[in-house]
Amino acid sequence: MTLPESIGKLKKLQTLEFNYITDLETLPQSIGNCQDLQSLQLNYCEKLRKIPSSVGRLRKLRVLHIIGCSSLQQLLLEFNGELSNLMTVNLHGCCGLQDLPTTLSCPKLRTLDLSETKVTVLPQWVISICTLECLYLQNCEELLDLPKGIINLKNLEVLNLVGCSKLQCMPSGLRQLTRLRNLGSFAVGCGGDDARISELENLDMISGHMEITNLKYLKDPSEAEKAMLKRKNIWSLDLSWSSSQTKEELVSDVEQDQCVLNALEPPSKIMFLKICGYRGPILPSWMVKQNDSSCCAGILFKQASLCPFFL
Amino acid sequence: MSGMEAALAFGLSKVVGNKLVSLVSSEFAAITGVEKDLSELQSLHADITSWLSMLHDRAMESDPSLRWLIKLRNLLNDMYDLLDEVYLQDEKQRVDRDHGKHAIAVWFCGKPKLLLFRWKVAHKIKAIKVEFDAIVNQKSDANTILHNLHLDQLIQSKNKITREPSLLSNNKESKIPSRDHVKSEIILELVASKKGEAGRIVSIVGLGGSGKTTLAQQICHDDKIKGHFKGRIFWIHVSQEFCRDKLIGKLFEAIIGQKSDHHAQQHMIRVISNKLSGNKFLLVLDDAWHEDRHDWENFMVLLDNGAPGSKILLTTRNQSVLEAVESKAIFKLAYLSVDESWSFFLKTCGWVEEDLSYAFIPVGKDIVKKCGGVPLAIKTLGSVLWERRGINTWRAIRESNLWDEENIEARVFTSLKLSYIYLKDHLKQCFTFCSIFPKGCKINKHYLIEQWMAHGFIKLKKEELAHDIGNEYFDSLMRAGFLQDRVETLPQRSVSCKMHDLIHDLTHYILQNEVVTSQPKNMTDSSQNCRYLSLTSCSGNVERALFYKVRAVHVSGGNPSFDNLVKKSFYVCSVVLDYAVDTPFPLFVLKLEYLAYLEIHHVSCPKLPEAISVCWNLQSLHFISCKGCDIT
């Protein structure tokens, strides 16, 4: 289906929505003439290849949703400070999208949803928008890292990184995002300038589901303690040491892992827990009775093999 | 009844007033010289409004002759139509001017046209004045109306009440302790494994509005149930129409999560069978009405595949349905006791008894007692009492003779009527507009707000976006209990809601013949008044005469043909076409010059016609699940 050029004559048009229009490929340039347009939604239009550049002239545009358009590869819009009313940009599920425009001025942007796209890096303009409150990046499997400036987004409440499998570290200074209530995923880094897990210390509004990955790089248990997972309102926690470990890695740092996992005690309301790749010889202290853990190493084991005793 | 009519009139009057205000001072009015006429109309409107407000609290009196009120309503509608015409001419002007055409010049050049327009407006206003005078004379005893004391005592509370009744229905908590008990019993019944078919169908039976659906929802959210059925819980809203094919479609949608429209029935049955086989599931059949045993058997056959322990939870108002499905485990929802009703009322308002000063408590308790222990009635009336806190209003509600009904169902309806009467005026039109949606269908919040905007129900304030105001209206209706079951879906974060059946009945009751849901066999005078046309699964030609005053069209399923429309200036503002299967683009839409809102589902056309620009008034355009075949 295509739209005629005469669509530009509809001067009063405020909302234009196309959902599940399977053969829509593009919009006519005259769409830029609909100066009253506030909401443009193109959802699940699988063949949508491009958005006309005249969309950049829509001064009153507040909501731009392009969800699930798997053929969209680039977002080419002319931006000259025109989209001053834009508040929400949702590109969820545009799995062909790799590049975002290099410049974009939308000073009032509150929500940017790039989940399930193939974005590899966040452009600079994203972190210059201080009104940004929600940044959804779930399952951005090609995302390599987060730009350093992200810690300047003081209003950020949601930074959802669940499923960003290539993300290996977080930028240091994460502690500054005090309004964060949904982090989703934290990857422990090995580099010097990466965020330490201790930066989670004062981010006490974090709630919901949380993953912590790359724990094999966490060597210092005191840092893990500072993360204070106990205080957060998390009800589902995934702790993962590493997806693949070499033979040497499997038997090294055994003691450290134990202390680290002891320090990463989950909060008391936790409902779902998953731990993967832990290398310690015994379970953490918050899972066992204190007096037993000391015995575990000694007497108990000898008697363990004679089952009749233990009833 | 008179109370209802007055209430409707009030709502209408509000909207008319809004339109008047914006038009009287417009440039267009000045240029075309209708300004004077419009001011006359404005003072007339002021008369009507003050007259109505004097009647307002006394409108509870039954009046054998309602004709004057109905005439008043028609009068207001006429005013509305007239104002709309002026308004639309104004809008068109503006649009043309922006487009670069020097339309005013055109107007002046076409002097005959201008004169004709002025004459038309003046003539219509005169006719309206005459009509109003006639109505007033008929109701001359209205002059002896006592002036009501508008000095309402406000609730003198020790604590300032700022809490609002809960906006979101929290499905996990029930506000009724006795229902919790029933809930546990039903859950026990559902998780018990019995040999054979004995305990397979568990039923909840009770009056409309007694909370069956709410109870079923709470059961579905219970952890024990979720764990026992491993999350395989499916929900179908059956409703009055029992059609096996449709039910299969609904079952398919519930289990697979995809729309059933494009799938062949055989395919759907096969898929359902595969999904259910060997697995334990819970199927909720909400609001069943059908009484034929064989039809039910034919449907239930599809569900035999599941593992033993699979259960069906049925809610119905009708005892005979239980016999038809051979349900052995039956739970009747009892009416709430007087004490429970009172505490439920307090909870829905977010109050404790100490919050109310002593004068209000006995009045409040009396009102709640009249609701007969039916939760829906208590809830809606409760939100009214929360909004209107004058003691006189409370007393008026208690003394209303609308309560003089023996039948419990009629009493429930009475409480709903009262809730409408006391609904804020600006919300009344927004609410009755919802009559156009088919019963039980999901209403998308943004679409609804846009339709309100298209019809001019939203009063614009400075610096505020129409959409934000619409949001407030929507929230108010949710709080009042007229809209319920708010659901948010990701990733678009769109919100939808539903309307309870009884409340839907209420809208139809209020609007009477202004809303038409099926093609009438003969066109009578009353069908000429149709303003909202809602056709469900209808085919064939639609009478042109029906369209005389129609403002909103909603088509759901079927394929009615509107080819008989010839006249261009129909007042239709919003059109929703929810076809079930792909249909070609409906060209009649292009004849609707004043169309502001267009929503089309399942249309198949390679290219939208260029002529779409004829609909210059379009504010919202929605295309959903449409196909084409061509590429430009």
Added chain:
Amino acid sequence: MSVLSLTKMTLEEFHNLKYICGLLVFASLKSLDLLRMANLEELWTTTSGFEIQGEESEAQQCFPVLSEVRITCCPKLNVKPYFPPSLLSLSFEESNEQLLSPCSFSLLPRPANESSSSCNVQSAAPCLRELQLRNMMGSSSSWELLQNHTELEILHIQCCNDLKQLPDSIRNLTSLRVLWLTECKRLCMLPEWLGELRSLQSLYVFMTPLIDSLPQSAKRLTSLVSLQICRWDKMKELPDVIQHLTSLQVLNLALCPALTVLPECIGELSALRRLQIQHCHALQCLPQSLQRLTALHELHISSSPGLARRYNQGVGPDWQLVSHIPDVRIN
């Protein structure tokens, strides 16, 4: 205490963990998964109840409400002293076959002074409903555990490639309702005692290329409602004993390339509601007795060209035979 509200816990790839013991009480845990614990040898489900200096302290269940346990790829793991009695569903994959010895379950604690090294317990856990065994070795221990679990309702046996016949311990499962046997390549026949599973309602035997018939005792399966067969490569004709399955409502034959004939005795299946035939190329015709099946509502035939030609509605020469069936689908 964080473990108190946990409802589901998954522990995966703890390479160095050998023993899980001395646990706190996980008061809300309903589901426990142990995956790929290559060196885990013991899981203790009770808290300290061991003797130290002659004093015995009260043993407590660590998992009082645990209903679901999955153990995958834990070749050395044994559960001690026994699985929690609240268990409803158990799943073992590629793990230690010791888990299936009767030791694993016990209801009553034995008196402290009785000692025996072979655990031979009479009573079984009261409520185990579902057991899934995937890729488990069967031949040596014969899964003695099953003998005692007469309340078991669902049994899945999948990819147990060394199994030549079903262990006798299954014989006692008189409450068994659903039996799945999938991908057991060496299973050469169904046991003679199959008929003793009197409560059996659904029997699914898939991808067992060596099996070609049902034992005679099958006629005693009076509760059998659904029989589904797939990849019985050697079967040429449906076994006669099928005529006795008068409670059968659903019969599904899929991917049986050698099947050439359906016997006339199929007409005895008076309760048959749905007959499905998929990918049986050699089957050319249906028996005449099909007309007697008044309860038959659905006939689905797919990828069987011989039948399609013959019984296609209005077109095939013999479609009269199936014309009385309301829902016929042939593709």
